Amino acid sequence: MVITVRRLRTTAQYVSFIVLMYGGRFGVNLGSAVPCFACPFVRGCGGQCYLLGVQGVLGFGMNLESLTGAPLFSALGWVAVFIILTALLGKIWCGWVCPFGLVQDWFSLLRRKLGVRERMASEKTLRLLSPAKYILLGYIAVLPPLVTVGLLPSSFYLPFCNICPGKALLPLFTLDGEYVAVLYSTFWTALPAVTAITLVGMFFKDRFFCVFCPMLALIHLLKPVTAIRLLKDNDSCVGCGNCTRACPMGISGVSRERERFDVQFDSCLDCARCAESCPSDGALRLNWHRRTLFSSSRLYASRRFRKP
Amino acid sequence: MTTQNTPAPDRVADRKRRNAARIAGEVERELQSLRGREDRLAGYDYFLDLLAGGIHPGAVERRTGMPALNLLCIQAPLELIHAAGFLPFKIFSGSHAADALNAGGLPALTCPLLRSVQGLLQFEDSLARRPWVLPTTCDWIVKLPEMLRSTCPDAKMPDHWLELPHLKETDAGREHWRDEVFRLKKFLENASGRRIGRKDLARSIATYSRAWEALSRLEARRQAGAIPFVWFLALANTFFLDAPERWTASVDALIPTLPDNAGRKEGRIFFAGSPVYFPNFKLPRLIEEAGIAVTGDDLCSSGRIFPGGVSADAASEHELVAALAQRYHQGCLCPVFADNDRRVHNILAVAGNFSGVLFHVLKGCHPYDLESHSLENALKRQGLKFIRLETDYTAEDSRNLLTRLEAFRQTLGEA
Structure with missing residues (x-):
């Protein structure tokens, strides 16, 4: 069997899914600063989504006594771990690791099998929605401190988790009905609505939730320190648009770009599907700190599309 | 007026017979020359047989059982045509005998x-009986039916026009072309x-993707010097003469039999410009005679004979048609487009791997003629050797061309 980027990515996604969703049951714990939706509400998870940590740090007022000594250092330590993990892998966390990403990919697969047309994927719509993830990140940044200073009730301590469809969907994979029932009983009223929209959304749009994901926004803000880059040789690009059509986020900028070398746009997931489907030798490259992990090639792309 | 120009039916039939014989003779001469070559491999025979079987849609229909x-x-997206049950047949346009009929x-x-x-x-009834789809590319193509009607009132006319937007980077151009491709689907x-x-679409896209994979592997071998230009052209030209699956299988079978590395490393050039069609292999033959090896080209009759590799992960009917539309418009490197600097950049990027660039201009072929000047300047700025050859289908200028090619060969030697 030939090793392809697609096979590597799919394997990575499944391995990550097992480790992050069930790792705790085998004693695996990747800590509290995982830069993807490793949901802490999944019983027996193998690591915890750092958005929980961020909310905890910003909502420190809930337990002011913990602001000194060991807890403070521990909180700062997790900030450091998060930055290091993000710096090392960038948005590989999104495209190759995130368990919620894999769940969304299953929905896309189902849509394709049924031959249903993707919606909400036009350039205009996506451009309009592109600030949404930053707005959600702002929501995470603003609400917990308001709890700290007493302007909001303590139920706003984890404002993002309370509206996160990951919290509603990922614990289902524990196959523990009793636990899920208890968890569901504590939901905000907004969560079922958000989850319903997400369920419909991810059927009709590839990686629907990623369009709004504050983790994606947070990782993108750390781009200056991340090692992963998507680079383009503009002279070799014919402009065919294969990259845009292969892109789960529908990024058209990679194809349209004529000047810039760096084409890692803010909604990019580093999944490398663009480079895989690019028919021009060396036009798109995925780099890790100046080392080329994958470079597009006509021969590679030609093997990519031979099955209906 | 019309009656005056229309000869009697039996005279027409007679002329058609004579002209068909003239074209067949021209094809046979070129085939003889290909068959007689020392570098002929057993794997080439399938392609030679295709050319020998007739370069008209009737032969293709007999061979494949599909309407051409x-x-x-x-x-025009080949996959779409194929999905409708037709076999796309690109009209052979290299016959000097046919040229001389006008x-x-x-x-x-x-x-x-x-x-x-x-x-x-x-004169070819076989063409006249099949539907004809024509994209509005260069002025000659656009005016072709009009010219045709003026000289031959009952000549075959296009059955469907594809209006090609000459702007491909704008949203308006792209949307218009997508609508055109949907109209083609209806037609x-x-x-x-x-x-x-x-x-049907997914199957046809996969069929042409496999053909493109074979062509890409062949292209890689050609760049390594394993296939002489004349053979590569002959192989590419046969693409429309059989079912794509059989052509693909024959290319796949040929590739392992190709020599590991044929010919010298130096003196390898890139051939760009107007297309070269069978049976007019005058220029490629002269290039060979001058001792120059062409190991890459940008011809719509050879390296770019079809775009291939349409990313088609999306599986709805609408998305597949839209994907084909994009691939055949945005990714098209024909020089007729107004916003065409990608084409020039692409050639510049590729040309760096060769000793020089030969630019072929068919006399009167305006898009390539115009482009040759901007390309010449850009290539020379990069320090690459460049030669522009303007010619037509006649043999009279062969000696002159050969002299110029030999001189060009000398400059490559110095490089």
């Missing part, structure tokens, strides 16, 4: 390729009497 559909240029009624400097097509359309459905579903 006439095409010119490279913008004695009068045409501008003095008419593109020989178009004259050849015009000759064929008047094909009406013509074939069957609906094109998403499964």
Whole structure:
């Protein structure tokens, strides 16, 4: 069997899914600063989504006594771990690791099998929605401190988790009905609505939730320190648009770009599907700190599309 | 007026017979020359047989059992045509005999390729009986039906026009072309009497993707010097003469039999410009005679014969048609586009791997003629050797061309 980027990515996604969703049951714990939706509400998870940590740090007022000594250092330590993990892998966390990403990919697969047309994927719509993830990140940044200073009730301590469809969907994979029932009983009223929209959304749009994901926004803000880059040789690009059509986020900028070398746009997931489907030798490259992990090639792309 | 120009039916039939014999003779001479080559491999025989079987849609239909559909240029999505149950047939436009059929009624400097097509359309009944889809690419193509009608009132006319937006980077241009491709789909459905579903499309896209994979592997071997230009051209030219699956299988079978590394490393050039069609292999032959090896080209009759590699992960019918539209328009490197700097950049990027660039201009072929000047300047700025050869389908200028090519060969040696 030939090793392809697609096979590597799919394997990575499944391995990550097992480790992050069930790792705790085998004693695996990747800590509290995982830069993807490793949901802490999944019983027996193998690591915890750092958005929980961020909310905890910003909502420190809930337990002011913990602001000194060991807890403070521990909180700062997790900030450091998060930055290091993000710096090392960038948005590989999104495209190759995130368990919620894999769940969304299953929905896309189902849509394709049924031959249903993707919606909400036009350039205009996506451009309009592109600030949404930053707005959600702002929501995470603003609400917990308001709890700290007493302007909001303590139920706003984890404002993002309370509206996160990951919290509603990922614990289902524990196959523990009793636990899920208890968890569901504590939901905000907004969560079922958000989850319903997400369920419909991810059927009709590839990686629907990623369009709004504050983790994606947070990782993108750390781009200056991340090692992963998507680079383009503009002279070799014919402009065919294969990259845009292969892109789960529908990024058209990679194809349209004529000047810039760096084409890692803010909604990019580093999944490398663009480079895989690019028919021009060396036009798109995925780099890790100046080392080329994958470079597009006509021969590679030609093997990519031979099955209906 | 019309009655005056129309000869008696038996005279027409007689002329058609004579002209068909003339074209067949020309094809046979070129085939003889290919068969007689020392570098002929057993794997080439399938392709030679295709050329020998007749370069008209009738031969293709007999071979494949599929109805053929006439095409010119490279913008009509082959996958869509194939999904409708037609076999796309790009009209062979390299016959000098057919070119010579057009004695009068045409501008003095008419593109020989178009004259050849015009000759064929008047005298080849096999073409006249099949539907004809024509994209509005260059002025010659756009005016072809009009010129044709003026010289031959009952000549075959296009059955469907594809209006090609000459701006491909703008949203308006792209949307217009997508609508055009959807209209083509409707036309094909009406013509074939069957609906094109998403499964048909997915199958055809996969079929042409496999053909493109074979072509890409062949291209890689050619760049390594394993296939002489004349053979590569002959192989690419046969693409429309059989079912794509069989052509693909024959290329796949040929590749392992190719020599590991044929010929010298130096003196390898890139061939760009106007297309070269069978049976007019005059220029490639002269290049060979001058001791120059062409190991890469940008011809719509060779390296770019079809775009291939349409990313088609999306599986709805609408998305597949839209994907084909994008691939055949945005990714098309024909020089007729107004916003065409990608083409020049692409050639510049590729040309760096060669000793020089030979630019072929068919006399009267304006898009390539115009482009040759901007390209020449850009290539020379990069320090690359460049030669521009303007010629047509006649043999008279062969000595002159050969002298110039030999001189060019000398400059490559110095590099």
